[in-house]
Amino acid sequence: MKRFLKSFLYALKGLAYAFKTQLNFKIHCFSGVFVIALGFYLNLSIIEWLWISLAIALVLVLELINTAIEVLVDLVSPQQQPKAGAIKDISAAAVLISALLALGIGLLIFVPKLI
Template sequence: MKKFFGGFVFAFNGIMYTFKTQLNFRVHCFVAVVLVALCFYLELSIAEWLWIIAAMAMVLIAELANTAIETLVDLVSPEYNIKAGLVKDVAAALVLIAALMALAIGILILLPKIFHAS
């Protein structure tokens, strides 16, 4: 059981490392907090909440994966290497696509509610 709970410590360390070292992760966390407040204000349905939560999780998971990939690439290829750069570019694209999909979900769910609430 101790080993099981130790895994949570390692996971938390990974989140904290990413939060401390990656500006984009901090920005996404801030946006998530603001978004949650907005969603409470707009009184989203359960289904809408599920989509918003999934979108936020998708972006944060993508940022964590990007950080892990970049850190590993820096470890195995400390000098400039074109293929290492491509790996980092693809990892960044992962985050970009997740963020664009989350934006689309947010627009589809929130814009009608914002205009209806006005």
């Protein structure tokens, strides 16, 4: 049980690292909080909350994976290498695609309620 509880501490430590060191993670977190507040204000349905929650979680998870990949690449390839750069760019592209999807979901849900 002690190991199980420690795993939560390690996860929280990872979240704290990402929040302290990654501007984009902070932006995504604050955007998520704003969207959640707007969702409460507009009284979203359960289905709308499911889509919004999925979109927020997907962006945050991919941002964390991107951060882990960047840290790992920096560790194994301290000098600039074209392939190391490509790895970082590809993982950043995954975050971008998820953020665009989240934006699309948000627009589909919020725009009709705001018009």
